[in-house]
């Protein structure tokens with residue numbers, strides 16, 4: 532396919548890896564940024580344009596002559612309205628392909644805000660008539676590196692309300708590679724792809740992999756929703772985000788050891804020809820690269 536691609540959400544984990552993939556494939560990429568000063572952090576050749584999903588006029592001008600659009604919006608109370616703005620503008624502009632980043636199990640009837648909002652957005656996109664494809668990734672492995680590891684107590688314990696659910700966590704770089712395929716190769720229109728990692732892992736499994744990677748005993752303690760909500764609130768997260776996160780993990784918990792969150796798909800291998808990355812691979816990379824010196828000393 533030819534023509535520019537506008538990426539919305541280019542600073543997210545999926546979006547930044549996607550931009551690298553697209554540049555590697557020789558695509559002409561434009562990336563929307565909300566603040567002009569954040570526009571210089573993209574790879575060489577990527578043009579930053581200032582705009583906001585809340586401002587349809589800014590989306591029209593950011594789109595310019597782009598023929599393809601990648602749409603990812605981070606967690607937001609008005610996620611549905613923000614996505615609708617982009618879909619409406621894409622329709623007006625007769626975009627050739629819109630690839631939207633959703634979530635595994637997206638369902639407008641879900642009791643979990645993230646899953647419900649994504650379900651509403653996916654249905655709106657389907658009904659819009661805009662040529663599209665949808666990425667539905669499971670929980671990101673990167674959450675373990677970015678959120679779980681920093682939450683580990685001095686005694687090696689971390690807490691979550693996931694019960695004994697098994698979740699086929701996926702590396703966001705693999706999700707991005709699937710997104711690049713959808714944007715650049717034909718044959719994916721009007722389709723949705725469930726994107727999972729290679730194996731379902733419970734948080735007890737995660738604790739065991741963290742123990743191996745960090746060289747000390749790490750323990751997962753199953754916690755009630757209220758205790759997790761209070762800890763997240765205490766860490767400074769707003770009420771809406773706390774509720775949405777707790778609901779999502781309650782959904783995983785209900786999914787149990789063999790439910791929707793445990794399913795393993797072969798989307799990554801099929802669409803990219805690559806073996807999906809595993810959590811122990813990611814931890815090996817992160818713990819050597821990112822662990823602060825004081826923790827590295829404790830690890831060794």
Ligand SMILES: NC(=O)c1ccc[n+]([C@@H]2O[C@H](COP(=O)([O-])OP(=O)(O)OC[C@H]3O[C@@H](n4cnc5c(N)ncnc54)[C@H](OP(=O)(O)O)[C@@H]3O)[C@@H](O)[C@H]2O)c1
Nearest residue numbers: 540541542543544565583584585604605634668669670671
């Ligand atoms: N975390 C998971 O495990 C998981 C699993 C499956 C699906 N998801 C979904 O994946 C998506 C990404 O989540 P994330 O936590 O990785 O996101 P993130 O890192 O917080 O990134 C969010 C991106 O959205 C952009 N954005 C937010 N509001 C915007 C607005 N009004 N206008 C333009 N851009 C806006 C941000 O732009 P700025 O750079 O300007 O802030 C940023 O690039 C979400 O839809 C989430 O529901 C997450």
